[in-house]
Amino acid sequence: MDLEETLQALASPLLRYCLGRTGDRALAEEVAQEALAALALRWQRRGPPESPPGFAFAIARRRAFRALARRRLLLPLLALGASSNGHDPLADPERRTLERDTLARTLAAIRALPARDREALLIVAAGELPGAEAARLLGLSRSALKMRVLRARRRLCDLLEENDARPDPR
Amino acid sequence: MHDPTRVDPEAPAAPRPSALSARERELDTCLRATLEPAPEAVTRVVNQALAHARTSPVARRRHRPPRRPRRSFVWSAAALAAGLLIAALLAMPMRPGKPIAAQTAVGNAEPGAIPAAGGAVPAPRVRRITIRSIDGIITVQTPGGKASMFRAGAHQPAAGSTILVRHQRSKG
Numbered sequence: 101m102d103l104e105e106t107l108q109a110l111a112s113p114l115l116r117y118c119l120g121r122t123g124d125r126a127l128a129e130e131v132a133q134e135a136l137a138a139l140a141l142r143w144q145r146r147g148p149p150e151s152p153p154g155f156a157f158a159i160a161r162r163r164a165f166r167a168l169a170r171r172r173l174l175l176p177l178l179a180l181g182a183s184s185n186g187h188d189p190l191a192d193p194e195r196r197t198l199e200r201d202t203l204a205r206t207l208a209a210i211r212a213l214p215a216r217d218r219e220a221l222l223i224v225a226a227g228e229l230p231g232a233e234a235a236r237l238l239g240l241s242r243s244a245l246k247m248r249v250l251r252a253r254r255r256l257c258d259l260l261e262e263n264d265a266r267p268d269p270r
Numbered sequence: 271m272h273d274p275t276r277v278d279p280e281a282p283a284a285p286r287p288s289a290l291s292a293r294e295r296e297l298d299t300c301l302r303a304t305l306e307p308a309p310e311a312v313t314r315v316v317n318q319a320l321a322h323a324r325t326s327p328v329a330r331r332r333h334r335p336p337r338r339p340r341r342s343f344v345w346s347a348a349a350l351a352a353g354l355l356i357a358a359l360l361a362m363p364m365r366p367g368k369p370i371a372a373q374t375a376v377g378n379a380e381p382g383a384i385p386a387a388g389g390a391v392p393a394p395r396v397r398r399i400t401i402r403s404i405d406g407i408i409t410v411q412t413p414g415g416k417a418s419m420f421r422a423g424a425h426q427p428a429a430g431s432t433i434l435v436r437h438q439r440s441k442g
Binding site for chain 1: 293294297298300301302304305306307311312314315316318319320322323
């Protein structure tokens with residue numbers, strides 16, 4: 101398989117996973133790009149890895165963890181910047197508000213999941229990594245991974261339903 | 271009577287644990303749709319990753335002609351060779367202070383009448399042995415020119431006998 105094709109195929113699931121993991125589109129793009137660049141470098145240096153998706157997701161996991169830790173340290177500065185930055189990349193404000201609302205609710209529900217379940221769900225459901233590779237990446241047996249993802253799905257469903265039933269505070 | 275182990279052929283098959291229910295499948299689809307990135311973001315990420323890989327030091331090294339060996343490498347090789355040579359010279363057995371054992375044939379020495387000075391006895395590893403006194407002290411002259419003192423012991427060497435010369439540290 102060609103490097104460019106592999107990157108094209110991996111970019112979307114990787115971005116989904118990174119967005120679910122970081123909760124921030126810009127940070128997700130940064131993390132995904134670093135993971136893909138690392139994969140491209142590895143490909144050029146020593147040929148394709150045994151499992152390109154597994155390789156990219158492993159890198160993205162580590163980078164996301166580091167990026168989140170860094171952001172937690174810089175949180176006060178980021179809050180200051182957000183309050184002064186009124187830039188709006190989307191043209192339609194209504195669509196933007198709806199999308200943002202759905203995404204915000206989903207991300208809030210994902211964040212409410214226990215860390216292990218969240219990781220498993222994002223890798224399997226959002227990242228679409230095959231079961232065996234996801235289990236190897238997370239250091240679990242396949243059955244344990246299935247159990248974890250099942251539990252995470254149920255919890256996420258419950259959380260989303262709770263959110264939908266709750267009246268909008270606005 | 272009801273047999274709990276009997277399988278009812280008309281009963282619906284139990285769902286496999288691996289099969290996703292419709293609700294779970296729908297949840298996965300919704301999750302993917304919600305987190306789906308914009309097509310521009312996908313293109314941007316791929317292009318930037320490819321550009322980064324193309325301009326990485328590894329890629330640049332691939333297109334660069336092979337370099338001459340570094341000058342520092344030549345110097346280190348020369349220094350290593352010089353060091354080895356010095357080590358070999360220092361490890362030579364005739365160096366004063368290095369313990370060696372040499373079988374020396376005392377050729378013309380007579381019992382009890384060892385020449386006071388100037389008597390030379392050829393030896394395999396010691397260039398010259400000058401026996402200067404008969405009190406048991408034998409002076410050995412090494413190739414380096416330094417004299418080392420050896421105690422021959424109570425027994426005087428007989429003519430044609432073999433003595434063991436132990437090299438001791440030079441007295442300065």
